Amino acid sequence: MWALPPTDTVLQVLSLVALAAQAMSAALAAGRRRMDWVGVCFLGCITALGGGTIRDVLLGHYPLLWVENPFYLALTAGSAFATILIARAVHRLSVAFLVLDAIGLVVFTMAGCDVAWQVNASLPIVIVSGMITGCAGGVLRDILCNDVPLLFRSELYASVSVVTGLFYATAFGLKLTDDVWTVLTFVLGLSFRLLAIRYKWEMPKFVFNEDRK
Amino acid sequence: MWALPPTDTVLQVLSLVALAAQAMSAALAAGRRRMDWVGVCFLGCITALGGGTIRDVLLGHYPLLWVENPFYLALTAGSAFATILIARAVHRLSVAFLVLDAIGLVVFTMAGCDVAWQVNASLPIVIVSGMITGCAGGVLRDILCNDVPLLFRSELYASVSVVTGLFYATAFGLKLTDDVWTVLTFVLGLSFRLLAIRYKWEMPKFVFNEDRK
Amino acid sequence: MWALPPTDTVLQVLSLVALAAQAMSAALAAGRRRMDWVGVCFLGCITALGGGTIRDVLLGHYPLLWVENPFYLALTAGSAFATILIARAVHRLSVAFLVLDAIGLVVFTMAGCDVAWQVNASLPIVIVSGMITGCAGGVLRDILCNDVPLLFRSELYASVSVVTGLFYATAFGLKLTDDVWTVLTFVLGLSFRLLAIRYKWEMPKFVFNEDRK
Numbered sequence: 001m002w003a004l005p006p007t008d009t010v011l012q013v014l015s016l017v018a019l020a021a022q023a024m025s026a027a028l029a030a031g032r033r034r035m036d037w038v039g040v041c042f043l044g045c046i047t048a049l050g051g052g053t054i055r056d057v058l059l060g061h062y063p064l065l066w067v068e069n070p071f072y073l074a075l076t077a078g079s080a081f082a083t084i085l086i087a088r089a090v091h092r093l094s095v096a097f098l099v100l101d102a103i104g105l106v107v108f109t110m111a112g113c114d115v116a117w118q119v120n121a122s123l124p125i126v127i128v129s130g131m132i133t134g135c136a137g138g139v140l141r142d143i144l145c146n147d148v149p150l151l152f153r154s155e156l157y158a159s160v161s162v163v164t165g166l167f168y169a170t171a172f173g174l175k176l177t178d179d180v181w182t183v184l185t186f187v188l189g190l191s192f193r194l195l196a197i198r199y200k201w202e203m204p205k206f207v208f209n210e211d212r213k
Numbered sequence: 214m215w216a217l218p219p220t221d222t223v224l225q226v227l228s229l230v231a232l233a234a235q236a237m238s239a240a241l242a243a244g245r246r247r248m249d250w251v252g253v254c255f256l257g258c259i260t261a262l263g264g265g266t267i268r269d270v271l272l273g274h275y276p277l278l279w280v281e282n283p284f285y286l287a288l289t290a291g292s293a294f295a296t297i298l299i300a301r302a303v304h305r306l307s308v309a310f311l312v313l314d315a316i317g318l319v320v321f322t323m324a325g326c327d328v329a330w331q332v333n334a335s336l337p338i339v340i341v342s343g344m345i346t347g348c349a350g351g352v353l354r355d356i357l358c359n360d361v362p363l364l365f366r367s368e369l370y371a372s373v374s375v376v377t378g379l380f381y382a383t384a385f386g387l388k389l390t391d392d393v394w395t396v397l398t399f400v401l402g403l404s405f406r407l408l409a410i411r412y413k414w415e416m417p418k419f420v421f422n423e424d425r426k
Numbered sequence: 427m428w429a430l431p432p433t434d435t436v437l438q439v440l441s442l443v444a445l446a447a448q449a450m451s452a453a454l455a456a457g458r459r460r461m462d463w464v465g466v467c468f469l470g471c472i473t474a475l476g477g478g479t480i481r482d483v484l485l486g487h488y489p490l491l492w493v494e495n496p497f498y499l500a501l502t503a504g505s506a507f508a509t510i511l512i513a514r515a516v517h518r519l520s521v522a523f524l525v526l527d528a529i530g531l532v533v534f535t536m537a538g539c540d541v542a543w544q545v546n547a548s549l550p551i552v553i554v555s556g557m558i559t560g561c562a563g564g565v566l567r568d569i570l571c572n573d574v575p576l577l578f579r580s581e582l583y584a585s586v587s588v589v590t591g592l593f594y595a596t597a598f599g600l601k602l603t604d605d606v607w608t609v610l611t612f613v614l615g616l617s618f619r620l621l622a623i624r625y626k627w628e629m630p631k632f633v634f635n636e637d638r639k
Contacts, residue, residue, distance in 0.1 A: 030365070031421025038372055039365025040419050053271070058479070060488035062273035070337035084419045091421075124496035139570075144352075146361045148572045152456070152465025159464060206466050206510045208457025208517075243578070244634025251585055252578025253632050266484070275486035283550035297632045304634075357565075359574045 011107055011182070018104025019072065020079040021097055022048040024090055026141050027083035033145055037084065043144060044080025045073055050137035055112055055129050059119055098197055102160075106189035109134035109161045110182065113168050123169055130165035131158060156196035156203060164189035224320055224395070231317025232285065233292035234310055235261040237303055239354050240296035246358055250297065256357060257293025258286055264350035268325055268342050272332055311410055315373075319402035322347035322374045323395065326381050336382055343378035344371060369409035369416060377402035437533055437608065444530025445498065446505040447523055448474040450516055452567050453509035459571055463510065469570060470506025471499055476563035481538055481555050485545055524623055528586075532615035535560035535587045536608065539594050549595055556591035557584060582622035582629060590615035 023044035030040040049066050056064050066072040083090050090097065112133025116126040135151055135158050142149040151157055167188055171181035195201070236257035243253040262279050269277050279285040296303050303310065325346025329339040348364055348371050355362040364370055380401055384394035408414070449470035456466040475492050482490050492498040509516050516523065538559025542552040561577055561584050568575040577583055593614055597607035621627070 027419070028421055031419045033361055033365075034418050034420050035361075035365045036416035036418045038416050039362070042365060042371070057270055057483055058490060059493065060273075060486075064271060067272065067334060067338050070335055070341070073337065073341065087419075087421050121493060122496055124499065125493050128496070128499065143356060143569060144362060144365065146359065146572065148459055148461075149465070149570060152459075152461045152468060152570065158468070203462035203464050205460050205462045206453070206457045206513075207460050208454055208513050240632070241634055244632045246574055246578075247631050247633050248574075248578045249629035249631045251629050252575070255578060255584070270483055273486075277484060280485065280547060280551050283548055283554070286550065286554065300632075300634050356569060357575060357578065359572065 011110075011186070014103055015107045015111065016075065018100055018107055019048045019076055021100030022104050022137065023076040023079040024083045025097055025101060027080040028087065028090060029141060029145055030080070031084070031087060037081065040084060041077040041080050043141060044083075045076045046144065047137045047141040048076040048079075049073070050140040051108060051133045051135060052112070052137075054136045054140075055115065055132045058132070059116060059121065059129065061115060061119055099194065102190055102193040102197070105134045105157065105161060105193060106164050106186055109164045109189065110168050110185060113165050113172075117169075117172055123172075126169050126172070127162060127165035130168070131161040134158075134161040134164075156193070156201050159203060160189060160193045160196060163192060224323075224399070227316055228320045228324065229288065231313055231320055232261045232289055234313035235317050235350065236289040236292040237296045238310055238314060240293040241300065241303060242354060242358055243293070244297070244300060250294065253297060254290040254293050256354060257296075258289045259357065260350045260354040261289040261292075262286070262350065263353040264321060264346045264348060265325070267349045267353075268328065268345045271345070272329060272334065272342065274328060274332055312407065315403055315406040315410070318347045318370065318374060318406060319377050319399055322377045322402065323381050323398060326378050326385075330385055336385075339382050339385070340375060340378035343381070344374045347371075347374040347377075369406070369414050372416065373402060373406040373409065376405060437536075437612070440529055441533045441537065442501065444526055444533055445474045445502055447526035448530050448563065449502040449505040450509045451523055451527060453506040454513065454516060455567060455571055456506070457510070457513060463507065466510060467503040467506050469567060470509075471502045472570065473563045473567040474502040474505075475499070476566040477534060477559045477561060478538070478563075480562045480566075481541065481558045484558065485542060485547065485555065487541060487545055525620065528616055528619040528623070531560045531583065531587060531619060532590050532612055535590045535615065536594050536611060539591050539598075543598055549598075552595050552598070553588060553591035556594070557587040560584075560587040560590075582619070582627050585629060586615060586619040586622065589618060 026043045026047035027040050030043045035043065045066075049072060053064055053066070056062065109130040112130040113126045115133070116129030121129060138157075139149040139151050142151070164185060168181070168185040171185070239256045239260035240253045243256045248256065258279075262285060266277055266279070269275065322343040325343040326339045328346070329342030334342060351370075352362040352364050355364070377398060381394070381398040384398070452469045452473035453466045456469045461469065471492075475498060479490055479492070482488065535556040538556035539552045541559070542555030547555060564583075565575040565577050568577070590611060594607070594611040597611070
């Protein structure tokens with residue numbers, strides 16, 4: 001998410017916008033559970049920055065982004081707090097937020113792959129690192145809201161992250177020009193996610209009902 | 214919490230007492246959920262030591278206090294276990310425990326600021342580090358008890374920690390004599406928390422009810 | 427779990443089988459909560475590998491096993507996924523899985539002790555490290571399934587881990603031949619756990635009902 005080279009200014013801007021959007025969606029979830037203002041800001045920060053944080057802790061990749069650059073804390077906490085004032089508007093723009101969330105999923109996945117690549121992780125770990133960066137924040141949000149994580153129950157979310165990571169990681173193997181490949185991956189991942197939302201594609205569920213005796 | 218210099222003997226003692234008190238309060242929460250003896254001891258340890266542990270993992274500050282000095286595990290597990298025997302008494306002393314918990318909040322916040330300061334974190338991270346140290350243990354407790362974290366729902370708890378940290382951190386900037394400032398911060402933070410309890414000050418809540426369509 | 431010396435081939439094989447078995451049991455739990463296929467695989471990985479991961483993060487022992495050797499991810503995710511196809515069979519073999527889980531508990535505890543020993547942790551931490559390795563995966567599973575962790579509520583599970591660790595750790599002190607002691611510990615730990623299951627031994631519970639006023 002934060003490891004993009006400075007030339008990728010567009011992706012940088014997109015990732016900041018996506019961080020803010022994820023914090024704002026989390027703030028709405030906090031509002032549904034009647035959290036107080038502090039809880040809203042916390043949940044915004046943890047949801048938006050949690051994926052990258054878990055990845056860095058698992059890879060032993062210190063210092064964490066937001067420790068080095070507290071601006072990210074201010075951005076996400078501020079976005080969450082602003083949501084309290086403009087909740088109706090945020091809610092009405094829910095389609096826009098789905099798109100922003102999808103952009104975040106793809107951009108964060110790519111950035112997670114980059115970080116793992118930099119610490120010389122193997123290819124499977126590069127992909128897992130992308131997936132953790134893209135998805136784990138939402139899992140933390142659901143745990144803190146006392147839900148079974150949505151990620152585990154529905155939609156092509158983690159799958160989009162895996163496909164994006166796979167596609168992106170082949171670039172490392174093929175040594176293609178970064179820029180072209182980055183744009184291709186972004187377009188592919190985003191389209192996949194948006195189509196999945198539009199046509200309600202879902203992973204098959206595993207339903208097991210028999211009571212243990 | 215544990216980073217206080219040896220001269221601060223009073224604070225050291227207070228922090229040990231507060232650790233024990235937090236473990237004992239957590240043990241009562243475990244009892245309300247009918248946990249077994251092992252669960253009671255675990256919940257006591259995790260609640261009392263969890264904030265400092267999360268802080269150290271996020272800052273990459275190893276070894277963890279309780280790894281280096283397992284006495285802390287014995288103290289908190291022992292206090293939790295003792296609570297099983299004297300639950301009624303602990304319950305009856307709930308006001309005393311609220312005060313001890315408030316002392317812990319302030320002392321742990323200051324110690325968390327100290328640790329971040331030692332690893333040369335920036336000022337916002339010093340304050341966040343204090344807040345994590347003071348508050349995250351209770352969040353872990355609530356997650357393990359399968360509740361929405363109390364911290365996110367009510368009371369001036371995290372806010373007290375932030376104000377304490379802000380006040381304490383200005384000392385680093387101003388290079389005042391440590392001892393005076395430490396005492397001042399302690400008194401301010403504790404008073405703030407106790408007044409918040411006494412007069413039931415609360416953060417405003419963010420309530421958002423409209424169902425997502 | 428993964429730190430066993432190459433001579434312990436039998437234990438190595440047992441630990442792989444136990445990892446797969448824990449992932450498969452977790453997959454059934456996922457099926458009871460109607461998770462999708464991705465959730466099933468995640469829950470399998472997190473349950474089987476989570477204990478060792480938490481231990482390594484707390485001890486600052488990098489790189490994590492599954493980062494270094496992604497085969498473990500493939501093994502546990504694959505086992506969980508296979509469970510979707512053969513859920514009835516897995517369910518019918520529940521006694522076999524209880525035994526495999528017990529083997530895992532003992533083998534992982536011993537491996538956790540080994541890791542802590544290698545990083546020169548003190549004796550109490552060696553035992554705690556074994557317990558975290560053996561038990562924490564199940565706690566993560568229960569948190570993600572939105573349950574109060576089973577570990578905290580019943581059965582001699584953590585206790586078996588502690589006794590196994592204590593017994594195993596005395597070998598470090600006594601400098602006995604490793605092999606003999608390893609086998610002895612394995613037999614003792616496994617017998618203890620199986621007897622506890624067979625005769626429904628339980629930890630006493632701490633029940634505290636009085637409402638806080």
